[in-house]
Amino acid sequence: MAATIRDIKKVTGLSLATISKYLNGGNLLPENREKIERAIEELHYEVNEMARGLVTSQSKTVGVVVFDIANVFVCTVLQYLGDGLRAAGYAAMICDSHNDPLQEADNIRFLMGKQVDGLIVLPVAQTSDFLNPPIRAGIPVVLLDRSLGDSRVDCVKVDNQTAAAEALRLLVEYGHRRIAIIGSDTVITGKERLEGCFQLLKEMNLAVPPEYLKLGNHSIEHGYQSMWELLRLRKPPTAVFLGNFEIILGAVMAVNESEFRCPADLSIVGFDDLIVSNLSNPRLSVVVQPLRSMADETVRLLLRRIEDIRNAGSNPDAEQEPHMELSLRAQIVEGGSIAHIKCSGRAVNSN
Amino acid sequence: MAATIRDIKKVTGLSLATISKYLNGGNLLPENREKIERAIEELHYEVNEMARGLVTSQSKTVGVVVFDIANVFVCTVLQYLGDGLRAAGYAAMICDSHNDPLQEADNIRFLMGKQVDGLIVLPVAQTSDFLNPPIRAGIPVVLLDRSLGDSRVDCVKVDNQTAAAEALRLLVEYGHRRIAIIGSDTVITGKERLEGCFQLLKEMNLAVPPEYLKLGNHSIEHGYQSMWELLRLRKPPTAVFLGNFEIILGAVMAVNESEFRCPADLSIVGFDDLIVSNLSNPRLSVVVQPLRSMADETVRLLLRRIEDIRNAGSNPDAEQEPHMELSLRAQIVEGGSIAHIKCSGRAVNSN
DNA sequence: CTGTTAGCGCATTCAA
DNA sequence: TTGAATGCGCTAACAG
Numbered sequence: 052m053a054a055t056i057r058d059i060k061k062v063t064g065l066s067l068a069t070i071s072k073y074l075n076g077g078n079l080l081p082e083n084r085e086k087i088e089r090a091i092e093e094l095h096y097e098v099n100e101m102a103r104g105l106v107t108s109q110s111k112t113v114g115v116v117v118f119d120i121a122n123v124f125v126c127t128v129l130q131y132l133g134d135g136l137r138a139a140g141y142a143a144m145i146c147d148s149h150n151d152p153l154q155e156a157d158n159i160r161f162l163m164g165k166q167v168d169g170l171i172v173l174p175v176a177q178t179s180d181f182l183n184p185p186i187r188a189g190i191p192v193v194l195l196d197r198s199l200g201d202s203r204v205d206c207v208k209v210d211n212q213t214a215a216a217e218a219l220r221l222l223v224e225y226g227h228r229r230i231a232i233i234g235s236d237t238v239i240t241g242k243e244r245l246e247g248c249f250q251l252l253k254e255m256n257l258a259v260p261p262e263y264l265k266l267g268n269h270s271i272e273h274g275y276q277s278m279w280e281l282l283r284l285r286k287p288p289t290a291v292f293l294g295n296f297e298i299i300l301g302a303v304m305a306v307n308e309s310e311f312r313c314p315a316d317l318s319i320v321g322f323d324d325l326i327v328s329n330l331s332n333p334r335l336s337v338v339v340q341p342l343r344s345m346a347d348e349t350v351r352l353l354l355r356r357i358e359d360i361r362n363a364g365s366n367p368d369a370e371q372e373p374h375m376e377l378s379l380r381a382q383i384v385e386g387g388s389i390a391h392i393k394c395s396g397r398a399v400n401s402n
Numbered sequence: 403m404a405a406t407i408r409d410i411k412k413v414t415g416l417s418l419a420t421i422s423k424y425l426n427g428g429n430l431l432p433e434n435r436e437k438i439e440r441a442i443e444e445l446h447y448e449v450n451e452m453a454r455g456l457v458t459s460q461s462k463t464v465g466v467v468v469f470d471i472a473n474v475f476v477c478t479v480l481q482y483l484g485d486g487l488r489a490a491g492y493a494a495m496i497c498d499s500h501n502d503p504l505q506e507a508d509n510i511r512f513l514m515g516k517q518v519d520g521l522i523v524l525p526v527a528q529t530s531d532f533l534n535p536p537i538r539a540g541i542p543v544v545l546l547d548r549s550l551g552d553s554r555v556d557c558v559k560v561d562n563q564t565a566a567a568e569a570l571r572l573l574v575e576y577g578h579r580r581i582a583i584i585g586s587d588t589v590i591t592g593k594e595r596l597e598g599c600f601q602l603l604k605e606m607n608l609a610v611p612p613e614y615l616k617l618g619n620h621s622i623e624h625g626y627q628s629m630w631e632l633l634r635l636r637k638p639p640t641a642v643f644l645g646n647f648e649i650i651l652g653a654v655m656a657v658n659e660s661e662f663r664c665p666a667d668l669s670i671v672g673f674d675d676l677i678v679s680n681l682s683n684p685r686l687s688v689v690v691q692p693l694r695s696m697a698d699e700t701v702r703l704l705l706r707r708i709e710d711i712r713n714a715g716s717n718p719d720a721e722q723e724p725h726m727e728l729s730l731r732a733q734i735v736e737g738g739s740i741a742h743i744k745c746s747g748r749a750v751n752s753n
Numbered sequence: 754c755t756g757t758t759a760g761c762g763c764a765t766t767c768a769a
Numbered sequence: 770t771t772g773a774a775t776g777c778g779c780t781a782a783c784a785g
Contacts, residue, residue: 053539055761055762055763056762056763057762065771065772066771066772066773067762067763067764067772067773068764068765068766068771068772068773068774069770069771069772070763071763071764071765072764072770072771074763074764075764077770078770079770079771080770080771083770083771095535095538095539097511097514097515097539098515098762098763099456099517099761099762099763100515100516100517101452101455101456101461101517101761101762101763102456102761102762102763102764102777103762103763103764104452104763104777105450105452105453105456105761105762105763105764105776105777105778105779106762106763106764106765106776106777107763107764107777108777110452111516112495112516120477120480120481120484121474121477121478121480121481122477123472123474123477125477126471126472126473126474126476126477127472129471129472129496130471130472130498133471133496133497133498134498137497137512142495142497142512142513142516143495143496144463144493144494144495145480145484145494145495145496146484146488146493147481147484147485160448161488161493162493163448164448164449164451165451165462165463165493166450166451166452184446187446188404188446188448271677300677303655304654304655304658304682307655307658307659308658308682308683326622326651331655331659332659406777406778406779407778407779408778416755416756417755417756417757418756418757418778418779418780419755419756419757419758419780419781420754420755420756422779422780422781423754423755423780425779425780426780428754429754430754430755431754431755434754434755449778449779450777450778450779452777452778452779453761453777453778453779453780454778454779454780455761455779456760456761456762456763456777456778456779456780457760457761457778457779457780457781458761458779458780458781459761
């Protein structure tokens with residue numbers, strides 16, 4: 052059905068090699084070049100990447116395995132990843148793990164069968180065993196968002212601990228002492244953020260009373276429920292740290308439904324902000340992850356590895372560059388959701 | 403690097419054909435079967451789908467082109483599509499069009515180069531010209547969510563017009579007369595929903611005053627701004643129809659920030675509901691699109707076409723089945739966001 | 754049930 | 770600069 056270079060050969064009278072050279076950017080006579088271009092136009096010829104891949108043993112394809120494709124954070128990252136990959140001529144085969152380690156491992160196998168040149172993984176598993184097959188097969192892997200402490204792969208993430216600590220520091224600097232935390236201890240990123248919170252509080256000689264500490268998963272429900280519980284406390288907190296986007300969304304809805312106003316009655320600082328802060332009134336003060344940079348770095352690292360492997364083909368005992376963990380700094384963007392506090396009581400200035 | 407069937411041949415002493423037959427589920431002596439299985443285990447052998455594809459001219463891959471991958475509706479659909487495709491052994495190559503027709507056309511070309519067996523498109527273009535290349539190449543295309551009125555491709559969508567009309571009918575039946583509409587006229591689905599609204603209002607001999615009609619795009623901002631404008635009106639509406647998910651999100655946040663309570667002061671019915679309604683209080687009454695079914699039907703249609711083409715290979719002048727447009731019914735799920743109204747004034751019963 | 758052979762569409766030697 | 774020949778890893782006849 053589709054035209055091949057043999058068809059072009061028939062039309063132009065040139066040889067396969069010449070045509071192939073044209074396709075791969077070689078030098079040839081302008082006259083021949085034109086002939087080929089006309090034939091391509093006529094025949095609607097397109098390179099068969101499968102055949103090309105068989106020869107070059109490169110599929111120009113990378114597998115992207117995500118813990119949950121319906122997650123807003125994931126979608127956004129996926130967009131940037133796709134852009135970067137595409138710009139380099141790579142197609143992304145995206146597989147959803149549904150937050151299930153078994154499906155994750157299966158996705159890896161599946162994609163290996165599809166001959167992906169590399170793998171980008173936003174992992175759900177807590178250990179890196181599931182990466183053995185690609186590593187053994189020599190397929191480069193870059194972990195994104197969540198590190199697994201495996202030195203055999205590269206990893207790009209955000210310094211969650213420091214970022215969370217700085218967010219809390221902000222609250223303390225504004226004078227807050229009764230600080231609540233709604234976070235998650237079910238995934239590594241959530242744990243790191245909690246760690247950062249605790250560390251700063253300790254440094255400041257502050258403590259979180261148990262009723263101010265709401266641990267759960269990264270879900271809207273958790274944020275919504277927990278916030279209501281906090282607001283109904285006899286002595287509610289004056290400020291609250293929200294551990295991720297879903298929690299923010301749920302918590303902000305709870306606040307809006309309540310009598311409490313932000314920041315007069317309750318100050319808020321959040322982690323991740325994909326939607327809410329731009330239109331909530333006042334704008335939220337949030338830790339913003341550099342999603343674009345994370346994606347770009349991930350793609351850059353992966354493509355470099357792929358390149359290296361390609362070159363190592365001719366150079367058998369080439370030195371393998373050591374793997375790295377890139378920890379990017381998140382940025383705090385101040386909105387108006389934190390009020391200044393005098394003593395330990397009411398808000399004084401809503402900034 | 404990776405093992406091939408020739409390696410298995412060396413280890414087992416069997417011929418390529420036998421091994422190939424094993425891989426494709428043929429019958430062979432249990433003894434040989436075991437030998438092969440052991441060799442596969444040992445060598446970590448995996449079929450090279452690229453080589454297989456070159457022979458069968460099937461990549462077991464489909465391209466999915468979406469208007470905006472960061473969109474929540476899209477993500478959800480993508481999840482279901484991925485599941486269905488995967489179950490059939492197909493990988494999904496997902497490309498984002500960034501709501502740009504040019505990128506959309508480019509995505510199609512790109513994916514054709516990758517030898518996809520079929521294409522699923524959530525289109526941004528208003529005409530179907532960009533589908534000429536795949537159609538000419540004999541690559542089946544299924545449109546999803548948005549129809550383009552092209553009889554050369556299949557299409558799966560929701561009956562937006564009827565669904566919107568029924569949503570409005572609900573408001574009218576509850577006694578509402580002062581009904582506002584926040585919708586979109588920039589995309590086809592939005593237009594269809596508006597069409598449905600107008601049609602029903604006409605049928606009911608009602609009209610929407612200009613200040614009650616808020617047209618814009620499908621964005622949170624539009625929902626938020628428009629809702630505030632409505633609420634600030636000297637004579638605000640008693641009920642409002644919200645045209646899609648983003649609009650709902652923005653509008654609900656506006657209402658929550660205001661003095662208005664739902665449904666006592668304002669009744670709400672919305673279209674699409676991916677997040678909000680489960681936790682807003684009261685739960686929203688919404689038109690729910692059968693996303694799972696839409697995805698399943700899309701995959702089913704596409705795979706059937708691919709199958710047909712495969713079989714037609716041997717049967718040159720096989721009858722091409724006519725293309726179809728599947729219009730699924732959306733369902734109205736009632737929450738508690740619509741109040742009964744007596745006369746034309748205040749809410750009477752919050753249901 | 755098994756083996757032999759040919760070829761999918763292309764890139765890449767090596768000669769010319 | 771161009772052309773002829775070879776093989777990437779696999780499937781699909783066909784013959785045994």
